[in-house]
Amino acid sequence: AQSVTQLGSHVSVSEGALVLLRCNYSSSVPPYLFWYVQYPNQGLQLLLKYTTGATLVKGINGFEAEFKKSETSFHLTKPSAHMSDAAEYFCAVSTGGATNKLIFGTGTLLAVQP
């Protein structure tokens, strides 16, 4: 069965610093991997996803993630944090097959300090 582990339920960075949010997955089949962001009082918005092909995936708002099969990881990074990046971030893996079900991690709340 697929599962997702996000290390660090709370991460705090200074404005302009590197953002690194960690995600490890478990999957018995080649996974589809997603990062979603949730701003306060809003729904989930897709940041980026990996399905096949290039393992370095670029998303919106300057975020990117790299699929590393050997490490079963899909960490999210951004070179320089902005105040507007403060939100909760969810990593998710798709179960594959005919249903498009996502298994979510427990989320990482990112705080950006001025």
Next chain:
Amino acid sequence: EAQVTQNPRYLITVTGKKLTVTCSQNMNHEYMSWYRQDPGLGLRQIYYSMNVEVTDKGDVPEGYKVSRKEKRNFPLILESPSPNQTSLYFCASSLKLSGNTIYFGEGSWLTVV
């Protein structure tokens, strides 16, 4: 504009009083689902639907019902709500096959007292 719309956004209700959370999408997606979000647990799938009149249980279906009479609508029904169903609920839709982007509604905060 591509949208998943759910209502109500906020609701406080009493134990045992039936309620329905509506969900509608305008993207002609076959696949729709409901998730609940609880602190420290992330999002967990309640029910999903592959198409009209085709629904199935997700990971936490107890206490919930759904129906899919039209492609665009997928209401979530709580026949007899209990306090442990206090949560943030999200409706979602996508094309059917795995790997397609899933679009989420803005969420419905439900409190059962």
